[in-house]
Amino acid sequence: MQESLRKIIHIDMDAFYAAVEQRDNLQYRNKPIIVGGKPDSRGVVATCSYEARMFGIHSAMPSAQAIKLCPQAIFVKPRFDAYRECSEIIRHIFDVYSDQVEALSLDEAYLDVSSSLLHKGSATLLARQIKQDIQRETQLIASAGISYNKFLAKIASDMGKPNGLYLIRPDQALAFIEKLPIAKFHGIGPATENKMRGLGINNGHDLKQVSLLELQRHFGKAAGRYYDIARGVDNRPVNAHRDRKSIGVETTFDQDINQPELVLYHLQQLLQQAVSKLQAKQLMAYTLTIKIKYQNFVQITRGRTLQNAVMDSHDCRLVLADLLKNTSVGEKKVRLLGVTLSNLRPHNDMQQYQQLDIFNFNY
């Protein structure tokens, strides 16, 4: 099927955890509430109500900073069972409208509705119906984005928030992308964004001016994707059986490193980044693997499966140190280090989630 013929809907719940809390607790309605860790020590904001967002608070912000921005904010301990229950309800609704549903997290999914005959094939009317079903069954609000591929549908759902129903038609897409700031491109993270800004690429228009060759020079393998999305091309299918197997991060050093302490330090940093990615996907990992490429380009991996889910990098220091014992670190110089988390599962209960520690949910 030609790309322009697909009809993709992206659904994302508004302020999901916070909306559930405001629904279930009258005293939180119309108030700035923060779901996440308390503002002492290392608590972090999981999400906050739109009332709290007016003060500049957002997900992943340290709670201590959030309370400074809004001293009257109410901190609420997460109730994952309630969020999972809602998630199941909305997934059942999606299944009614499409057999090609790709759930990205508890509150977010892509639906390919290209072959739906409902509403005479209008994906926008279909999305509106899905939003209505969600509201009727959960009393919660979802935003929907509609377009001809995943990249644009996701951006569209962001554009309309909250309570959005936003369509990007094929004939509007190129003009839309041209104006889009690089920060809004899903799949371009903060590091790449900075690099692009350094190259004078601030929006879709700028990105489109750069040749594929030039993009490859700066961004390697990711270049093709950047080249395509600047042109509104994203052929990724909605993958109903997507099952992420691992999450990894790695870094190549400008100068090869030698000291075991320094290697350990970098591995901890990489692990911290991997754990953050894991959290964003609402997953837990039980297997931790390190990758080392020596100066002579020989590459090894060492892994361990743990009894408890991988915690933060501080707690894993001993495991990392242990994995390093069985390597030539200290003798051979290292040019690249990587950390991969695998054996992934959705985080199921409070106790397991707490093991990720970062949120510091000790109420």
Ligand code: DCP
């Ligand atoms: N979440 C989290 N930690 C993060 C980001 C999100 O625990 N760093 C959780 C809380 C959110 C839920 O995942 O409620 C969904 O994430 P979203 O990014 O969709 O954010 P919200 O639904 O809260 O708000 P929005 O209206 O912007 O979608």
Ligand code: MG
């Ligand atoms: Mg959301």
